[in-house]
Amino acid sequence: MLNIRCPYCEEDRPEIEFRNAGEAHIARPDEPDRVDDRQWADFLYTRDNPKGWHAERWRHVHGCGRFFNAVRHSVDDRILLTYKAGEPKPDIERMLREREA
Amino acid sequence: MVERRVEPSTATVGLMLPAFADVAALTQTERAERWTLRGPDAALDGLCAALGLARPQRLRATVAGSRAAFWLGPDEILALAELGAAPVDFGAGSDGAAVEVGDKFVGLDLAGRRADAVLASHCPQNLSLAAFPVGKVSRTLYAKVEIVLWRRGASSFRIEVVRSFAPYLVAALTAAAEDLAALDRR
Ligand SMILES: [Zn+2]
Numbered sequence: 001m002l003n004i005r006c007p008y009c010e011e012d013r014p015e016i017e018f019r020n021a022g023e024a025h026i027a028r029p030d031e032p033d034r035v036d037d038r039q040w041a042d043f044l045y046t047r048d049n050p051k052g053w054h055a056e057r058w059r060h061v062h063g064c065g066r067f068f069n070a071v072r073h074s075v076d077d078r079i080l081l082t083y084k085a086g087e088p089k090p091d092i093e094r095m096l097r098e099r100e101a
Numbered sequence: 102m103v104e105r106r107v108e109p110s111t112a113t114v115g116l117m118l119p120a121f122a123d124v125a126a127l128t129q130t131e132r133a134e135r136w137t138l139r140g141p142d143a144a145l146d147g148l149c150a151a152l153g154l155a156r157p158q159r160l161r162a163t164v165a166g167s168r169a170a171f172w173l174g175p176d177e178i179l180a181l182a183e184l185g186a187a188p189v190d191f192g193a194g195s196d197g198a199a200v201e202v203g204d205k206f207v208g209l210d211l212a213g214r215r216a217d218a219v220l221a222s223h224c225p226q227n228l229s230l231a232a233f234p235v236g237k238v239s240r241t242l243y244a245k246v247e248i249v250l251w252r253r254g255a256s257s258f259r260i261e262v263v264r265s266f267a268p269y270l271v272a273a274l275t276a277a278a279e280d281l282a283a284l285d286r287r
């Protein structure tokens with residue numbers, strides 16, 4: 001079982017208390033009626049699905065109830081960090097370089 | 102604003118509370134009034150104060166007499182009070198919300214020598230005293246159902262569970278306790 005750090009509870013919690021909610025930092029167009037069908041379809045459906053590090057939304061659904069973001073490796077499930085909803089997407093490459101150093 | 106008073110139902114939950122006293126004792130708590138309090142900290146301060154309680158800090162409870170408030174999330178508190186007290190005046194103009202949910206939950210007390218082991222059988226959290234000290238409260242899972250767990254003593258817990266889940270929860274706790282009792286006898 002994975003342990004995931006909830007940035008609101010500030011604790012490592014068992015994975016079963018959480019639910020994955022897909023790719024993070026997908027911004028809804030400010031004016032939906034001014035985007036064309038292609039852009040709207042991209043917003044709704046087009047996702048990166050990378051093999052590697054991935055910023056994604058999680059919800060501590062059986063805990064504090066809050067949505068937050070996590071950077072998780074899609075192959076081996078390592079979690080680099082978790083951070084509160086609304087905080088900017090971290091510079092993953094730089095974090096990894098700093099880890100190596 | 103004085104809340105509209107909703108009389109909690111008198112329907113029994115129909116729980117069969119078995120005796121597994123050599124491992125732990127499970128009892129249903131008295132029917133109580135409960136509120137879900139939502140809002141930013143300043144609003145929660147006021148809503149808790151209306152109940153005579155301090156706002157609980159992260160993953161903790163505050164208690165005053167027979168009333169208690171549990172931190173469930175950054176903007177969510179579950180408050181409990183003895184049935185039959187005067188109606189609570191939560192005040193006007195608050196940007197928080199107080200919703201009466203007295204019949205949403207059933208309260209269970211689990212206490213005894215191996216209460217922590219009974220819980221650990223199906224609760225994924227670390228229930229050691231270091232990780233889950235006395236006074237801590239957390240929403241979590243027990244087997245397949247969500248519970249609110251409050252540690253009142255080293256071997257004493259209060260569980261709040263959604264009413265319709267209670268028979269399942271009691272069955273799961275009972276099975277865990279019977280397993281532990283059987284292991285003890287070996
Ligand atoms: Zn949380």
